[in-house]
Amino acid sequence: MMRDVLAAFVLLNVVVLIVTYLTYVERKFAARMQSRIGPYRVGRPHGWLQPIADAIKLLIKEDIVPALADRPVYNLAPIVFLLPSLLIFATIPFAPGLGLADLNIGILFFLAVSSLEIVGLFMGGWGSNNKYALLSAMRAVNQIISYEVPFVVTALIPVLLAGSLKLSTIVQAQEGLWFVAYPVIGQLAFVAFIVATIASENRVPFDILEAESELVAGFRVEYSGMKFALIQLAEYTHMFGVSCLGALLFLGGWLGPGLPGWAWFLLKALFIFLLVTWVRWSFVRIRVDQILGLSWKVLLPATLVLLMATGFWVALGGGHVA
Amino acid sequence: MNLVVFFVVAVVAVASALALVLRRNPIHGALFLVVNLGCVAVLYLLLSAEFLALAQVIIYAGAIMVLFVFAIMVLIPGKEETGPDPLRPQRLLALPLGAVLLLEIALILKSSVFQAAQPVAPPPALPAGAGGIETVGRLLLRDYLFPFEVTSVLLLAALVGVLALAKRKAG
Numbered sequence: 001m002m003r004d005v006l007a008a009f010v011l012l013n014v015v016v017l018i019v020t021y022l023t024y025v026e027r028k029f030a031a032r033m034q035s036r037i038g039p040y041r042v043g044r045p046h047g048w049l050q051p052i053a054d055a056i057k058l059l060i061k062e063d064i065v066p067a068l069a070d071r072p073v074y075n076l077a078p079i080v081f082l083l084p085s086l087l088i089f090a091t092i093p094f095a096p097g098l099g100l101a102d103l104n105i106g107i108l109f110f111l112a113v114s115s116l117e118i119v120g121l122f123m124g125g126w127g128s129n130n131k132y133a134l135l136s137a138m139r140a141v142n143q144i145i146s147y148e149v150p151f152v153v154t155a156l157i158p159v160l161l162a163g164s165l166k167l168s169t170i171v172q173a174q175e176g177l178w179f180v181a182y183p184v185i186g187q188l189a190f191v192a193f194i195v196a197t198i199a200s201e202n203r204v205p206f207d208i209l210e211a212e213s214e215l216v217a218g219f220r221v222e223y224s225g226m227k228f229a230l231i232q233l234a235e236y237t238h239m240f241g242v243s244c245l246g247a248l249l250f251l252g253g254w255l256g257p258g259l260p261g262w263a264w265f266l267l268k269a270l271f272i273f274l275l276v277t278w279v280r281w282s283f284v285r286i287r288v289d290q291i292l293g294l295s296w297k298v299l300l301p302a303t304l305v306l307l308m309a310t311g312f313w314v315a316l317g318g319g320h321v322a
Numbered sequence: 323m324n325l326v327v328f329f330v331v332a333v334v335a336v337a338s339a340l341a342l343v344l345r346r347n348p349i350h351g352a353l354f355l356v357v358n359l360g361c362v363a364v365l366y367l368l369l370s371a372e373f374l375a376l377a378q379v380i381i382y383a384g385a386i387m388v389l390f391v392f393a394i395m396v397l398i399p400g401k402e403e404t405g406p407d408p409l410r411p412q413r414l415l416a417l418p419l420g421a422v423l424l425l426e427i428a429l430i431l432k433s434s435v436f437q438a439a440q441p442v443a444p445p446p447a448l449p450a451g452a453g454g455i456e457t458v459g460r461l462l463l464r465d466y467l468f469p470f471e472v473t474s475v476l477l478l479a480a481l482v483g484v485l486a487l488a489k490r491k492a493g
Binding site for chain 2: 070072103104105108109111112113116119126137138144148165
């Protein structure tokens with residue numbers, strides 16, 4: 001019991017630390033893409049203390065609550081938004097035997113918990129009593145509901161191939177060949193997964209709920225100080241969590257020569273994170289109706305066909321079903 | 323340990339259900355419903371029905387609740403519409419009807435169905451992994467395949483029907 005609590009405490013802190021530094025990685029990466037240097041002044045070399053400075057700055061900022069806000073909802077929203085993103089990590093195996101709970105139904109747990117995030121987002125948008133925040137929350141509901149379906153379907157393809165919902169078994173099934181390297185099925189599923197991931201993370205080109213040119217900053221427009229920091233932390237934690245899931249499902253998790261398992265795993269998660277960031281800094285935002293059309297008319301039928309094809313393939317003796 | 327969790331969760335579930343009914347603000351009510359559904363999911367977990375618990379979270383606490391809240395948000399009455407309730411007379415009926423329902427429940431609980439079950443030996447222990455996803459999958463896709471498929475066709479028909487109705491109204 002004590003050991004479990006301690007392990008959870010350590011894991012949470014490690015995750016939060018990694019996520020804090022992901023913001024730094026993203027800023028540096030984006031700067032490189034735009035021929036800039038990025039954060040450089042705080043800490044030597046290369047401004048490595050920048051995330052810490054940012055966190056301290058946000059901590060000591062004034063906390064402003066709008067006069068007409070729905071106070072309990074407004075105040076609880078950042079926490080409700082953050083909780084699911086942190087809970088995700090309970091079931092992720094970082095290396096063989098290195099993880100809190102390698103559930104039998106790990107991937108279902110992941111999908112169930114991350115589907116709760118929308119509640120916090122909605123609470124923020126509603127509780128702020130701000131038209132931009134509310135519009136953003138409505139768009140978020142539209143988008144997240146639409147993209148959750150193809151996201152789940154693509155996540156099921158590796159499940160079919162491995163014949164298990166347990167994340168560590170899915171990784172072990174990729175011993176010979178990572179699922180992304182499976183002929184045709186693997187690559188298509190991976191691309192669909194990345195698209196659905198970007199949409200579920202609400203990043204450019206699917207960031208209509210943030211859309212700073214129309215909605216100021218979306219559902220978080222009224223938040224300041226530590227609450228803003230919590231929302232930001234939740235978003236990046238979710239991004240890291242989904243990157244971890246992608247690494248587990250398609251890139252063989254901890255498998256790899258030479259380096260220790262957890263290092264491979266983190267490198268692969270970082271790769272997916274950077275892939276998404278690359279898309280973010282290269283494309284423009286698309287319209288609401290285009291986003292919904294893409295999900296329901298293209299992505300959903302395509303992933304369903306892919307799932308059926310995978311099913312046939314497994315039934316014909318491919319895959320790893322024992 | 324399980325008992326403690328059960329009592330805590332049960333109290334939260336009942337409290338949130340009460341809050342759902344008693345709160346004036348429909349959005350608060352909907353959010354309490356999320357809490358309530360989450361608590362029920364934990365109760366399923368305590369009964370080692372993992373699949374049911376997660377399905378509850380994905381479908382009810384996640385998707386359906388979001389649609390609920392969305393509908394409330396779009397349809398929420400403005401200040402000018404929250405005047406006297408046009409359905410006020412209905413409230414008078416609520417109390418006697420509720421009392422009748424309570425009486426019925428009490429009668430059922432006292433009836434032979436539950437009384438007879440008590441002296442009999444406790445139900446046989448469930449086989450390992452009874453609520454697990456493998457068992458559920460076997461039951462659904464092997465033993466009860468036909469009802470399962472028929473239900474899915476029924477749901478599909480409902481979906482298509484809703485679309486057809488909505489289209490006709492719009493056009």
